[in-house]
Amino acid sequence: MKKQSLVKGAFVLTVAAFLAKILIFGNSIVLSRVLGPEGIGLKKMVMPFMSLMMTLTTIGLPVAISRLVAEADAQRDRQKIKKILLIALSITVSLSILMVFLSTIGAKIFLPYFLTDQRAYYSFMAMIPVIPIGAVSGVLKGYFRGKQTMNPLAIAQVLEQIVRIWFTYVLVQRLLPLGIEFAAAGAVLSGVLGEAASLLVFIIMFRISQQRKLRLPRPAWSQVTRGKTIVMELLQTGLPTTGNGFGMSISRALQPIVITKSLALAGIGSALIAKQYGMLAGFVMPLLFLPGFINQSLGITLVPAISEANAHGNLLLIKRRLNQAIGVALIIGAPSTVVLYLFSLELMTVIYHAPAAAPMLKLLAPFFVLNYLQSPLQSVLVGMGRAKTAMINNVLARFITIMLIYPLASNPKLGIKGVIIAMGMGVILETLLHHSSLVKLIGFFLNGQTIAKILAAAMAMGYIGRTFFVLLCSPRVHLGVPISLVVGIIVSIFVYIFLLNMLKVIRKNDLARIPLLGKLFPFWH
Incomplete structure (x- = not known):
C-alpha cells in the first residue's frame, strides 16, 4: 500500500x-427521534466509562506504535515491525481481557455508586465488548499511521458511522417495546x-497491504518475553500519552x-x-474548535x-x-479566527439565537x-520521542489556566x-512551552515571513468579506442576515x-499534491 505525503495524508x-x-450529526437526529431525551441520558451516562476503559486498555500505544513503526520502516527493519505489532497486541489484548473481567464482575457492585439512574446498567453491559475490539483496532491504527497510509483510517472512520446509524435505527426500534433502558443499551x-x-476494515486492509502474512516464525514467539527494549520504547511514548489524557480529563472535571x-x-x-x-x-467553544479537523x-x-526523518537523523x-504543517494549520486557522x-454577532x-454570547467569542477568538x-509542535515532540515533555507542557498549561481562573x-x-x-493565557502558555522545547531540542524557529503573509491575507480577507456583508445587508440590497x-x-x-496565491504562500506544486482541490482552482495552473 503506497505511502502518502504529509499534506495528502492530512x-x-x-x-x-x-x-x-x-x-455523527445524522445519528444524533435519528437517536433524538427514536430514543428521546430520557434514553439519550441513559446512554450518555456510560460514555465517560467507555473513554476511561479505552484509555486504560490502550495506554497510549497507538501513538507509540505509529512512531516506532515509522522509524523501523525508515530503516527497512521488517522484523522489528513484526515484533512491535506482536508485543503491542500482547499488551493490549491482555489488558482488555483484564478490563472485561473487572467490568463484568464489578458492574453490579460499583455501578450503583457512580450511576444516578440504575437503568443505565444495561447500557454499561452493552458497552463492554468494545474493549477488546478497540484494543486490536488501536494497534492496527497505529500500524497504518506508522506506514503513513491514511486511506484505511479514513474508510474505517466513515464506515463505522454508517454502520452505527443503521444499527441504531434497527436495534433501538426493536428494543423500545421492552423498555427505554433496553433501547438505550x-x-x-x-x-x-x-x-x-471499523476493525474489519483494518484487518482486510492489513491483509491486502502484506505481500506475505506478517507473522513471526515459531521460534521468535519465545522472544516476546525478552523484547524489553521494544516494550520500553512503546511505554516511553504510550504512558506519557495516557498521562496527558488523564490530565486533560481531570482539568475538564475541575474547570466547571x-x-x-x-x-x-x-x-x-x-x-x-x-x-x-x-x-x-x-x-463559543464548539465554534472555536469547529475548524479543528486539520489539527487532528x-x-x-x-x-x-x-519519526521517519528522525530515524534517518535528518x-x-x-x-x-x-514548518509545512504549521503553514497548513495556519492557512485554515487564521481565516477561521478572523471570520x-x-x-461573531x-x-x-x-x-444559536444567542447574541449575548458574541462578546465572549470575540474576546477568545x-x-x-x-x-x-x-x-504540529506537540506532534514533533512525540515523533522525536519526547512524549514526556509534551505531557508536562500540556498538564502545566492546563493547571495554570485553572489557577488563573479563580483570581480573574x-x-x-x-x-x-x-x-x-x-x-x-493558557493557550498562549501551552504554545510557548511547546515552542521553547523544540528550540532547545532542534533549534527550531517559526518561519516568520510565511506566517506574516498568511495573517495579512486573512486580515485583508476579513475586511473585504465584512464590507461585502454590510453591502448585502444595506437597504438597497437587503438580502437578510443569514443569506x-x-x-x-x-x-x-x-x-x-486569491491572496495566498498572489503572495506565493500556496503554489501550484503544493496544490498538485492535494487531491481534487487542484481541479477546483484551475487558475493556479
Missing part, C-alpha cells in the same frame, strides 16, 4: 473526519458494532467547578452563572513523518515538515489562532471575561485563496 483524514462529523451496542466494522465557584464569589447569581457558562461551553489530521500524520527534514471575530444570532500551532473570574469587574482571559452571512463568508474564502 487531507484524506480531514475529509473523512468531516464526513464522519456529518454522519441498543444504541450503545450500535456503537460497538460500528467499531467492529472552579468557574462556577469563582463567578459566585464575584456576586453573580446562580441562574446567570449557568447561562454564561452554558454559552461559553456550549456555544495533521497530528496523526505528522508523528510518523517526523534534522533539516524535521524542520521543513514542521469568528468579525462575524451574526454567527451567534443565526446559529484571537487567542485561539495559536491553538493551531499547538498540534472572582473579580466583579471581570466575571466571565476573567474566565476567557485565563483560557486565552448575507453565507455569501459574505464564501466571498471571503475566494478572496483569501
Whole structure:
C-alpha cells in the first residue's frame, strides 16, 4: 500500500473526519427521534466509562506504535515491525481481557455508586465488548499511521458511522417495546458494532497491504518475553500519552467547578452563572474548535513523518515538515479566527439565537489562532520521542489556566471575561512551552515571513468579506442576515485563496499534491 505525503495524508483524514462529523450529526437526529431525551441520558451516562476503559486498555500505544513503526520502516527493519505489532497486541489484548473481567464482575457492585439512574446498567453491559475490539483496532491504527497510509483510517472512520446509524435505527426500534433502558443499551451496542466494522476494515486492509502474512516464525514467539527494549520504547511514548489524557480529563472535571465557584464569589447569581457558562461551553467553544479537523489530521500524520526523518537523523527534514504543517494549520486557522471575530454577532444570532454570547467569542477568538500551532509542535515532540515533555507542557498549561481562573473570574469587574482571559493565557502558555522545547531540542524557529503573509491575507480577507456583508445587508440590497452571512463568508474564502496565491504562500506544486482541490482552482495552473 503506497505511502502518502504529509499534506495528502492530512487531507484524506480531514475529509473523512468531516464526513464522519456529518454522519455523527445524522445519528444524533435519528437517536433524538427514536430514543428521546430520557434514553439519550441513559446512554450518555456510560460514555465517560467507555473513554476511561479505552484509555486504560490502550495506554497510549497507538501513538507509540505509529512512531516506532515509522522509524523501523525508515530503516527497512521488517522484523522489528513484526515484533512491535506482536508485543503491542500482547499488551493490549491482555489488558482488555483484564478490563472485561473487572467490568463484568464489578458492574453490579460499583455501578450503583457512580450511576444516578440504575437503568443505565444495561447500557454499561452493552458497552463492554468494545474493549477488546478497540484494543486490536488501536494497534492496527497505529500500524497504518506508522506506514503513513491514511486511506484505511479514513474508510474505517466513515464506515463505522454508517454502520452505527443503521444499527441504531434497527436495534433501538426493536428494543423500545421492552423498555427505554433496553433501547438505550441498543444504541450503545450500535456503537460497538460500528467499531467492529471499523476493525474489519483494518484487518482486510492489513491483509491486502502484506505481500506475505506478517507473522513471526515459531521460534521468535519465545522472544516476546525478552523484547524489553521494544516494550520500553512503546511505554516511553504510550504512558506519557495516557498521562496527558488523564490530565486533560481531570482539568475538564475541575474547570466547571472552579468557574462556577469563582463567578459566585464575584456576586453573580446562580441562574446567570449557568447561562454564561452554558454559552461559553456550549456555544463559543464548539465554534472555536469547529475548524479543528486539520489539527487532528495533521497530528496523526505528522508523528510518523517526523519519526521517519528522525530515524534517518535528518534534522533539516524535521524542520521543513514542521514548518509545512504549521503553514497548513495556519492557512485554515487564521481565516477561521478572523471570520469568528468579525462575524461573531451574526454567527451567534443565526446559529444559536444567542447574541449575548458574541462578546465572549470575540474576546477568545484571537487567542485561539495559536491553538493551531499547538498540534504540529506537540506532534514533533512525540515523533522525536519526547512524549514526556509534551505531557508536562500540556498538564502545566492546563493547571495554570485553572489557577488563573479563580483570581480573574472572582473579580466583579471581570466575571466571565476573567474566565476567557485565563483560557486565552493558557493557550498562549501551552504554545510557548511547546515552542521553547523544540528550540532547545532542534533549534527550531517559526518561519516568520510565511506566517506574516498568511495573517495579512486573512486580515485583508476579513475586511473585504465584512464590507461585502454590510453591502448585502444595506437597504438597497437587503438580502437578510443569514443569506448575507453565507455569501459574505464564501466571498471571503475566494478572496483569501486569491491572496495566498498572489503572495506565493500556496503554489501550484503544493496544490498538485492535494487531491481534487487542484481541479477546483484551475487558475493556479
